[in-house]
Amino acid sequence: MSQPPAMPASAKALFIAAEVRRRIVGREWRQGDRIPDEAALAVTFGVARATVNKALQLLAEEGLLERRRRAGTRVAVDPARKAVLTVPIVREQIEAAGFPYGHRIIASRRSPLPASIARRMGLTAGLTALHLREVHYAGNRPWQLEDRWINPHAVPEIEAVDFRQLNSNEWLVRNAPYVRATMDVSAANADRREARLLDIRQGQALLIVNRTTFNDIGPITSVRLAFQPGHVMVAD
């Protein structure tokens, strides 16, 4: 039954994934149930086992199925509550909204790493690093605060760069590709300095993103972004 009907000549795996998803949502296969094994489904759908495998791996990534060797494939009891967050590129975000992008360096100096940042980067506190603070503007309205620490050992060329001309993130992205990143999201009340820089009232709730990037050698940079009040990050 349920032979793939007039297929778009490609997309069998997607068709099978959709059909399995339909059976789960339709409660035909219930949470915790074991579903037929790949070989059986391959026969059912009239495709190669590799195609079934691809379909089921998709659903497992999605969190709808749990797969274990020998134990078989089961409908997940609790579909994972996962979502992909994309940290927007400030400039693009502002320009997409139709405003001219601008930024201003508040501070740029070599300082000893505070313990909290050192911990994020896996370095020892007190190590001398480059500390940058910037404000990003949409037109003449402040839009986002950026507080960045850069590991000079990871990016020696950084010393020569003039960030008054260039957005630090854009330079890093082009010149120090990263392999791994950690990220967290929280909320904080704007302190007096932040309120002044963002032109808002002290105490307003800001969305905070902390992000640290690494390459094979070690940590590259750790940045704290403070978004304007009301800013919403949309996940897929």
Next chain:
Amino acid sequence: MSQPPAMPASAKALFIAAEVRRRIVGREWRQGDRIPDEAALAVTFGVARATVNKALQLLAEEGLLERRRRAGTRVAVDPARKAVLTVPIVREQIEAAGFPYGHRIIASRRSPLPASIARRMGLTAGLTALHLREVHYAGNRPWQLEDRWINPHAVPEIEAVDFRQLNSNEWLVRNAPYVRATMDVSAANADRREARLLDIRQGQALLIVNRTTFNDIGPITSVRLAFQPGHVMVAD
């Protein structure tokens, strides 16, 4: 060159992905460069093209490569700044911290959908829906506020459920599997009611997660979670 050395008998695709990643990070292949096509890499690494395909698709998902038919595969100019956020299960989170989990229903009634929620769910405002408000506790400390709207057409059985016994999310997860979800993250100052329920000062910054789930038929539920001040969501 770079033949996979003494391989673990499986993981050729991962080995190739790692090697390509190394060449990118080592600036051997630079941002915007076109890399050899699949057939060539298959010869280079001494594997089947399907294996190279899998490796490159992995890196493309990761954001390190951009692939287009006919145009070939290029090193991404801006490695996507993506991270997977997982909304924790309240109960697990609290119990993992060693506290007894508890929850209290603040309100449970049928009300017309407000416009903002209706928009999220793709329904018309004013439609009668089930509105639940709960507080989740870690021991006797309030931990999280939940404000949930449920589409009764999607889940008719909901009317009979006694949520004083059961956490609404856990019931929904087991009884109304979803297929698609939207999610966003923001920050807000606690209003008077929220401050009272969370036992904090009015105005403190709260991390807010809005999440709406859908199945093939339509929207199931839309929930607004307000986390305690200081709460951090970690992404991978």
Next chain:
DNA sequence: TAGTGGTCTAGACCACATC
């Protein structure tokens, strides 16, 4: 129109966890 990635197949062997 031709080169590139996307997908599928049929078969094989392997790793692993349960039975």
Next chain:
DNA sequence: ATGTGGTCTAGACCACTAC
């Protein structure tokens, strides 16, 4: 011990799009 998913192969055809 054995059944299940994980992965690989060699070959094929197709879809897209830059040329």
